[in-house]
Amino acid sequence: MLLVRFGFGCYPCAIHILKPFDRGDSMLDVKFIRENLELVRENIRNRGVGNADPDQVVALNTQRVELIQQTEAIRKERNENAQKMKGQMPPEERSELIERGKELKEQLASYEEKLGQAEEELNHALKNIPNMTHPDVPIGGEDDAKELELVGTPRSFEFQPKDHLTIGKELDLIDFESAADVTGSSFYYLKNEAALLELALVNYAMNVITSRGYIPHLTPDLARPAILEAIGFNPRGEESQVYNVEGHDLCLIGTAEITLGGMLSGKILRKEDLPMRVGGFSHCFRTEAGAHGRESRGLYRVHQFSKVEMFAFTTPEQSEEVHAEMLSIEKEIYSGLEIPFRVVDIATGDLGAPAYRKFDIEAWMPSRETYGEVTSTSNCTEFQSRRLNIRYRDDENQPRFVHTLNGTAVAVPRAIIAILENHQNADGSVRIPEALRPYMGGREIIEARKGA
Template sequence: MLDPRILAERRDEVAESCRRRRMRVDLDAAIGAYEQVARLRGALDETNRLRNEHQKSAQKKMEPAEREAHTAEGRRLKDGVAAREAELAAAETALRGAMTGIPNFVHPDVPEGGEDDSREIRRHGEPPRFAFQPLDHLQLAEKHDLLDFESGTRVAGAKFYYLKNEAVLLELALQRLAVEMLRADGFELYATPDLAKAEIVDHLGYNPRGEETQIYSIADTDLCLVGTAEITLGGLFLDAVLAERELPRKLAGISHCFRTEAGSYGRESKGLYRVHQFTKVEMFAVTRPEDSAAMLEHLVGIEERFFQALDVPYRVLDIAAGDLGAPAYRKYDIEAWMVGRGEAGGWGEVTSASNCTDYQARRLGARFRREGAKAPGSKGGKTEFVHMLNGTAVAITRALIAVLENHQQADGSIAIPKALQPYCGFDRIGR
């Protein structure tokens, strides 16, 4: 969420950001709602002040008639307070509604346009050339008995699957490789809840309910199945006030991810590419405002090192404004080469790293106190909102596609990248 005061001050910038994102948002309604809230809060404060004054004057002996008049006046004041509180609550609800539709600012260097306008900024490795007809990951899985989509469909529904045999060990190996790399880089390791309260989901900028939602809800509770550990890692900082010397915080979280994939059936959704459940190791960082840009580069660097270790060709994209999520100020995706995409292979998204600046932090109440400022318990310690970033270390299903398809051999076997071998315990699938 943006700060309504900042919205009022920098209205034109926000309007520009909405234009670049191709979103139509009524900014003036939000500004008006904020002014209304401020006005009503002032009125409530004043009414409360009168009421407090009135009560203090009652702390003495009074004649019955005087006492009665005083009591009547007290009732009147109380009703006034209640009425203004109701007005204020309604206005605050309206303001929240207006503000949640407004996306974050956009970094000036982010490319204009939509999905197809993202800018390729780096490329590593070359798509493999096979002297034989390569198979896609579904065919490879069939050949080596690695996946069971049919049973997944029968037991849980379309787009659910079972991993089997070496695929199971590869899932664990990919997790372990990612976790070891992150630990070496100073990340704190977490295994996180797969459910979160709708309120937390909302605070991270995801929409937990409604037609378009990507999020599953648990019936008769206020819980959601998380779409990413970004939600639960971010939730760690609910109403937190951190010391400056604690920053940056770098957290790695393993979770299962659940997505309804509403409206996405039939689009690039072959096999494991788009499924309702997968396992992910997520990176989450909390920084001072001046450090978030460098942290975004750092997160992408880790993602690149991971795919280099898997010996998979990839490219890095600076995502265009029209394709950014509402909380993201800037986003880099990594696309790995996938042999099975399109006619002759293609790039498929495997990771995504976003700098959400203070957009999520404001809603979560995640702040920090500068070193110069006084500690809690003493005077004058202004707090500032932290910046929050997230990035995929590894989304197992998509990494699995890339590994299987890129490392298939002429004899039909699949070579396992060296970096994974210590963790999975084999160097080849098949033969």
């Protein structure tokens, strides 16, 4: 992903005026781009998306509209011509009409081909245009994320804290060596209490989100490339973040966001059912292409992990509120794990194309002496629903695109890192946070096995 650093500047006031979801007819589509060209250009600059060209989109669209008009004029004449031939008529009159029909058919074919090409070019250009951005999002790159809140205090250790790799090895919890033989690097086995810890974290997170109104789901771990694309993933090509299954039109999912969002693809929802909150447990698979060397040791960046995810479909008016709600659930979960963390508002240059705004929770990681990302929640407004074609009927009974949001309840390996490192004791044992104990048979501590 392209990360470009920007200096802070004044917010362009125009962006404050821009509320795409306040206008019934507006959306981040060609029409919106045409009518808000300067804002779209500015948004692209702020996000540092190099290959997005809104001017080209507008030009290609103009070309497309012309071709539509010409094509439809021919179709109209073709239909009229065919209508004339319904009843009886002298053979020579009929053959004249047939001749005319043949001419029209040829013309139409040529225009349809041109139109098809124009639409393909337009869609290609359109694909590179990112979502608009919430006016409060800080402008800048990875380091310009704005800290919104600090919860808890990093513990001061009276001994030298170990990293999770050391703890995992000493307590016989994580086995990277065997996984390297079986699957290669960046895979792992969880053993003993770590295996139970995963199940406990999943159950804990599922219970929290269920109590907050999220309907629990266990989702498929594979999905069609078209769904991945609609969610905003790039399923094919060198830089793809996901695995493809050879011989099948399927990818291993990078997150349950894909399967939860895709679940209602093509549907028109009832307004009274919104916001619709769904939660899901799935495995997540990531190639981590191009990520070698970046925090690649241990559980921080792995090819497969388990995750409990939240997803919501809302009206445009509800999405910001639900976004705040997701963040509050994430905070509840990490507070329950008794881990110090901070909340950051991700800057423009670090947002993925679908996100209108994104909040991350970063947990304190003693071995790195810094905070590391453990959850992420994004408001994608209409970006995904437009591609997935998920709508609802508004008060005028008109179909409108829903807003979609997603948030991590628990990404298991990173939670395990935080637990092992923050709750380690001088004697090498690890305290299990109270919130997880009911899911671990009441167990309170992880200790070295006797004779090990």
